Amino acid sequence: MAIALETHDLTVTYHKRPVLYGIDVTVPEGSLVGIVGPNGAGKSTLIKSIMGVVPSSGGWVKVFGTPLKENLHRVGYVPQRESVDWDFPVTVMDVALMGTYGRLGLFRRPGKKEKLQAQEALEKVGMLPYANRQIGNLSGGQQQRVFLARALAQDSDLYLMDEPFAGVDAATEAAIIELLKEMRERGKTVLVVHHDLQSASEYFDKLLLLNMRLVAFGDVKEVFTPELLQKTYGGRLTILSEVADHAAKF
């Protein structure tokens, strides 16, 4: 099976303090992966470093067999909802349209084709009736749907989503997971940072257990075991985070 994403020895440090250690992961195409781990495990940092939003201090990332830069157009990134200012004077449609900007480059304007794509994406997440609303007048769940519409309009093959289920209502959560499964059926690969262990085993095919380093990666039934979860969540300080403290002082 073709490989969508491969990282080798991916390491991230923040003010000299390592937050991710030597992550080796190979994600086959068409999988729906949940990234789980305790707070501060580096879940968001992992996808940010894959996207190059956070600089990595070692290792490499390949997307569909080439370095990320050469295949950036095939990757869609959905940041955390809190990362933007929702008072910004843009409409739901404006945000969905941003998904098409990658294909347009810096200078070309979005035309009819792009507008149709954005409309279609909004339709899919049930936000088309709100197209002309300013984004601040939406509920948390609706805001997350807008972010997803923007990602859909990108029409990528690999998606990296940072906590799309955080602070959304039950109906939106169900709609999002439905959408993710549909994307997988169409051969897309989706990695989702997820904070709820309970639902993680239902929602995803594969789980990536993370706590500063890769604890396990594989099919849910292989890695969703008490021992591996204990290894991910249990134990206050691992040797790694102690060493990290030393390194920060060094």
Add this chain to the structure above:
Amino acid sequence: MDFLILLDFLIPATGAGKAILAAVLLGAGSGLLGSFVVLRRMALMGDAISHAVLPGVVAGLIYSPERSPVFIFLCAATAGVLGAGLVRAMMATTRLKSDTALGIVLAFFFAFGIMWQSRNQESTAGVMNFLFGNIGAINADDLRMMIIATVCLCTVVFILKRPLLVVSFDEGFSRGLGYPVRILNAVFYFLLTFSVVVALQAVGVVLVSAMLVTPAAAAYLLTDRFGKMLLLSMAFGVFSGVVGGVVSANINGMPTGPVITLAATAVFAATYFLAPQHGVLAKLFRKVRRRRRVHRENTLKAIYQIQEAGGFSYDHVSLIELARKRRHTEDHARKECAELLRHGFVELSSDGHAVSLTTPGWKRAMEMVRNHRLWELYLTNEANYADDHVHEDAEKIEHILGVNTVRQLEQDLDFPELDPHGKPIPQPQLIVPPIA
């Protein structure tokens, strides 16, 4: 700079004409860039850059005895960009946050500029014009420079409007799009510095950042659309510039910078109070209207409850009963009923001591009671509240439940007939008043 002479057809002959053109240029430029400054929460950065250009101005005055505007412009812009770069560098290499880094750089550049100027008083005569602004001192050479800079600025922003918007809105996402984020940010800082330097001679170092913030802030309160915000901000910038320019040119003892700033603040104050959506008065008005509606609905509910207690066997409710139920005086009840009368919810009896609900009144009263009881039931059944903990909450929620939510609640609760306290839930859709 011979080619600059080509611009001469644009430049008015009179002093007043020159002042107005200068005001238009600086207002447009700083209004445009200011929109980005406000949206990116970079007001302090504008302030830091404007103070940081002072050493550049001093250098320009010292090393160009013939006062070449191009040379002074370039020196000032270089100093501004240097200041912005220093701020970024301090943030990248230490754990200092932007406000602290800005504070240090702003003060240092300004102090250094003043110091340098004081030691070269003769060659830097006229520096006061740059400190506090003097639109009258702007000559044809300066204007040419301002025209070129403003046209460049507007063109670049127009071409890069979309990428600049996305980077300002969501930097992480724009990296994912493949945008050269660092370059776009650098371009933005250059443009920002340009707009500061364009406005410098008219407004002065000390107040130029007001032109970046105040007109854009006024525009931000007026609209929720980005394109409109840019245009409004430019319009406000031009307006304050022209007002300030004209006033200070015609009245003695009116320094240009402060007058322009005051004009911009007046525009801002007007939108602060009067903006239809985000203005203070509009918000107050909405609040008062909401409170009066809640009040009306509570009175209607009280009338319904009195009727209910009497088994719906009387068609009138006396004002005294209503006053007792609402725990007010009869006078107060009369006022409440007058308000209901105005909205057509009740009719007054012929002696004026009792009211009866009209059909719309029944409908609204039943809706309120239904909402209240549905919500109480929802809280006890679905959210596991104790039935003596739900009344307060329902008192607020009953006024804001929309049609769709009510329908959803009814479905989820399987079309209930009784609330947790055993009282019947009215059905306003069957609008037959329960009166016999």
